[in-house]
Amino acid sequence: MSLQNIIxxxxxxxxxxxxxxxxxxxxxxxxxxxxxxxxxxxxxxEQIQFLHKKxxxxxxxxTTKSVVLGRGEGKVMSYDxxxxxxxxxxxxxxxxxxxxxxxxxKRNAAAEMSDKAVDTLRRNRAxxxxxx
Numbered sequence: 737m738s739l740q741n742i743i744x745x746x747x748x749x750x751x752x753x754x755x756x757x758x759x760x761x762x763x764x765x766x767x768x769x770x771x772x773x774x775x776x777x778x779x780x781x782e783q784i785q786f787l788h789k790k791x792x793x794x795x796x797x798x799t800t801k802s803v804v805l806g807r808g809e810g811k812v813m814s815y816d817x818x819x820x821x822x823x824x825x826x827x828x829x830x831x832x833x834x835x836x837x838x839x840x841x842k843r844n845a846a847a848e849m850s851d852k853a854v855d856t857l858r859r860n861r862a863x864x865x866x867x868x
Contacts, residue, residue: 743759743763747759803825805825
């Protein structure tokens with residue numbers, strides 16, 4: 737027995753025939769509305785999950801760094817050519833990492849000033865600004 741029948745039988749026991757029919761119509765509308773609500777919510781959640789999955793795939797594709805194996809060779813590379821190009825690229829990257837870097841720049845004399853010298857400069861500037 738459905739909830740709709742239970743409501744009509746128990747709650748509408750004292751109502752007339754026309755009132756029962758109106759109540760049944762309203763209950764049918766409510767049940768139809770709830771069923772459409774549930775189906776649309778199910779479809780929306782499925783669509784959201786699908787879009788989320790596609791978005792995460794796109795994010796991984798964007799964050800993955802592409803490695804250029806060769807440029808301007810003008811030929812279609814076979815699998816063996818790709819493997820050799822990858823090995824050459826790995827050797828090149830390893831050699832690049834072991835190369836010594838540039839030396840650090842030395843600090844300027846102004847940057848090495850003591851705190852007292854900086855304070856005196858600030859005081860002098862402040863007094864010059866007030867004198868003007």
